[in-house]
Amino acid sequence: MEVIIEESWKDQLAGEFEKPYFKNLIGFVKEEYAKNTCFPPGRQIFSAFDHTPFNEVKVVILGQDPYHGLGQANGLCFSVADGIKKPPSLINIFEEIKSDIGIPVPPNGNIERWADQGVLLLNATLTVRAHEAGSHQKKGWEQFTDAIITKLSENREGLVFLLWGGYAKKKGAKIDADKHLVLTSGHPSPLSANRGYWFGNKHFSKANSYLEKNGKEKIEW
Numbered sequence: 001m002e003v004i005i006e007e008s009w010k011d012q013l014a015g016e017f018e019k020p021y022f023k024n025l026i027g028f029v030k031e032e033y034a035k036n037t038c039f040p041p042g043r044q045i046f047s048a049f050d051h052t053p054f055n056e057v058k059v060v061i062l063g064q065d066p067y068h069g070l071g072q073a074n075g076l077c078f079s080v081a082d083g084i085k086k087p088p089s090l091i092n093i094f095e096e097i098k099s100d101i102g103i104p105v106p107p108n109g110n111i112e113r114w115a116d117q118g119v120l121l122l123n124a125t126l127t128v129r130a131h132e133a134g135s136h137q138k139k140g141w142e143q144f145t146d147a148i149i150t151k152l153s154e155n156r157e158g159l160v161f162l163l164w165g166g167y168a169k170k171k172g173a174k175i176d177a178d179k180h181l182v183l184t185s186g187h188p189s190p191l192s193a194n195r196g197y198w199f200g201n202k203h204f205s206k207a208n209s210y211l212e213k214n215g216k217e218k219i220e221w
Contacts, residue, residue, distance in 0.1 A: 001026070005046045008054040012151050016144060025140030029127055037130040039066050040073035045126050047075025051115035057152060058118035058216055059160040059207055062168040065137070068128045076121035078188075080109040092188040092198055097221045100202045117219050122148065124171055142171075150174060158214040160207040164188060164198075181210045 003010065003017050003026075016022055029045075032038050040047070063077025067087065074081045078090050086094070086109035094105040115121050124145050129135035149172065152159060159180045163172040165187030175182050183206055186197020193199060208218035 003046075006049045006053055009046075009049040012054050012155070013144075013147065016147050021140045021143055025144065028139050029136070032127070032129060032136065038136075039068060039128055039130060040075045044073070044075035048077070048115065048121050048123075051076070051112060052118060052120045054151075055156075056118050057120045057156065057159060058211055059114075059162065059219060060120045060122060060149070060152060061162045062149075062164070062171055063121070063123040064165075064167050065125050065134055066123055066128045068131055068133050068135075070130065073128070074110065074112070075126075076111060076115055077123040079111040079115075079121060082108055082110050084109065088190050089188045092190065092193045096188070096199055096201065097204050099199070100204045101208075101221060103221055114219065114221070117217075119219060120152075124167070146171065146174075153180065156180075158210075158216070160210055162203050162207065165192065181207070183207065 001017050001023060005013070033042055061077060066073035066075075067080065072080045072084050072087070078093060080087065080090065090109045090111075091105070097103050098105055111121065122145060125134075125137050125141040126145070127136045127141070153175045157179050161172055161175050161180055161182045163169045163182065163184045168187075169184050172182065183201070183203045185201035185203065186192040186195075188198045204219075204221050211218050
């Protein structure tokens with residue numbers, strides 16, 4: 001089936017688009033967007049891939065669900081649209097970056113700039129119904145994003161995977177740690193961070209060190 005997605009990803013995922021589960025998923029998503037308010041806006045569902053072509057990926061950050069509040073989600077995990085209040089998890093991410101590498105907390109929470117440098121900001125589920133967290137889980141998105149992780153693990157080398165929290169660690173279990181750097185920690189949500197599972201992980205300096213060691217430009221976090 002014809003899917004509007006960045007060309008290099010289309011090449012990698014062409015086989016996935018023909019599988020019955022994916023056709024069922026797209027049918028479900030189209031119906032949901034027609035009948036309900038859903039996020040992100042339809043044109044931004046595949047934003048992560050538009051900003052970060054397959055061969056330009058350097059770092060992968062795994063999220064779970066898009067934000068389900070009005071105007072928040074922009075298709076990139078943890079990121080919010082310009083002018084939207086920064087969610088607590090994102091504030092904690094910025095605070096860790098500040099303590100790790102000294103970059104001040106930015107005024108807004110749109111992290112498209114990371115995506116444009118090669119950070120794939122991938123949610124496990126790419127859509128959600130407004131104000132209903134998890135409403136589009138177990139409809140096929142997880143299988144699709146598993147396939148993406150497998151493609152990256154098998155067909156690329158020297159990537160950094162940042163797996164935050166139990167869900168991301170489980171989803172990233174099949175990543176080839178001999179070919180890639182896999183960094184894990186607790187989730188940046190206040191519930192986890194305030195219990196000591198997030199701050200001090202130094203993932204951002206560790207990622208940059210690994211990239212530079214492998215002849216790649218570091219990320220300007």
